[in-house]
Amino acid sequence: MKDFKDFMTGWVYTDTVKDHFINPRNLWKKEEDFTPDGFGEVGSLACGDQMRVGITVEDDRIKEIRWLTYGCASAIASTSMMSELVKGMSLEEAYKITPEMITDRLGGLPEHKFHCSVLGDKALRAAIDNYYENKGLENPFKGTVAKVVCECRNVTDQQIEQLVKTGQVRTLEELTEKTGLGTGCGKCKAKALQMLEELKHIYNIT
Amino acid sequence: MQSVYMDNNATTAMAPEVKAALKEADRIFGNASSMHRYGREAAALVSHAREDLAALVGCRPSEVLFTSGATESNNTVFDIARHLITQGKGSRIVTTTIEHPAIIETARYLQSEGIHVDFCPVDSEGRVKIDELEKLVGDDVALVSVMMGNNESGAVQDTSSAVRIAHAHNALFHTDVTQAVGKLPIDFEKEGFDYMSLSGHKFHGPKGVGALIARKGAPLMPFLHGGHQENGLRPGTYNTQAIYGMGIAAKLAKKDLETEAARLWSLREMLRKGIEESIDDVVINGSQEHCLPGTLNVSFPRAEGESILLMLDMAGVAVSTGSACATGSLEPSYVLMATGMDVELAHGSIRFSLGRYNTQEDVRYVLRVLPPIIKKLREMSTR
């Protein structure tokens, strides 16, 4: 008889994801006395994903990182992986981390789970922003990366711009259909609509 | 590692009695429509099943139409309504917001074809608001469809009132009893239903087989076109073995319906109390008074459903969740959301559904492995 045990390896996630899910690294334990130099939080419980990141900085490098997340296995594993990845990195490198870099290191995620992996780097950037803010310093990297418009579905301004520019999206409905924007808490809709109108104007699309 | 299957609302294991009967009948391969002995043998299997199924749900054998399952049965009924509406017999369908996708999506499809469908809302316990239904149903309605037991919350609907409302306006009444079969007593004739849908695999029968029960005299048009099987109403060579297997499962379900329902409810209550005692801050979802005996839907604030499901899976326990993350969709369960539930609670919902082969030992095992999982996830949580 055929051995059906394959289903164990056929888990939707890779072994690396599973490992980070079960044994998350750099978790922010409540009993630990960790005072971050920078702190960031993104997402919302309503959207099913929320993430908090704290960092300490030494010589413009990330010395320690701690995180907490409310989310699915993908979200937990990718934050854990992200925390390993950026430890010791210069703030500049760390600021440019992308979800793809994290998922690659995880050995990939199922396509429909990709959107669950995209909060880690945003939370990290928020923490770095906060670090500069606390220091009263100008953030040298700000503006060099895409900004999230819809936190729940992780839709960025660059993504929206691309869709409008190429004529793929004209209305908020189309944008929602293409990206899922606005289908979580809905708080981003007004902002997205405004952006959409501006972009259509810029690219002369009616 | 122990392994505990608590996802019986998704599907059930075939009963050993069913397997044994199928084994016994496995030399029978004839086409049940053939006149020779091979055919007659196969036809006998189908006819046994028709009687056993009819006895379980309180209809006449001649009112049973074998289908590929509840999805097809539901589609057939809505297609009948569409026919009636195009013939000018009524102009509207009324169903509810918590039906299975086999109805919700069919209704949406009909809407896209220009047919007017209204969805009756539910209360915070997941039960269809009968007063709203009363307001929604008028003389222009061709079909009213209200499910009996909800697959996610377990909420049992007041189909007796619903059928009365439908009939008061001369509308036909359909109920999807897929989750209720074998768990609640069903009396098709006494209740006066016009149509009923069910699937074999939800009550320990085979998959890919089910039935549409249609009252004698209720309008019936074939959904598929072809041969003369089931009086031409459901053509296609009989899936003899599966039909026979479903019949055996029906017989089994009827034999100990009451004791089994009571047993499932006591296991469910043992699980509920155990969870409430060992884990703080949990929310039991759906009606407690009107609930399918084996279904327990619980939300664990500050822990996300897919994470809980996967950790339980690693501990050998199979359940399901209403979290968006688990389905790949972006929305959490529409059934739970329809009750007005907070989104976070829906994301953290777990459905335990018990069946014939679950034991107290299974419940004890779940109660052992679940609390540390919730604790671990809550320690990771932002809140």
Ligand SMILES: Cc1ncc(COP(=O)(O)O)c(C=O)c1O
């Ligand atoms: C209430 C209800 N209706 C219909 C169905 C569809 O059954 P099947 O997939 O066997 O066609 C299900 C199964 O999930 C169900 O729970």
Ligand code: FES
């Ligand atoms: S930010 Fe929640 S839906 Fe866009």
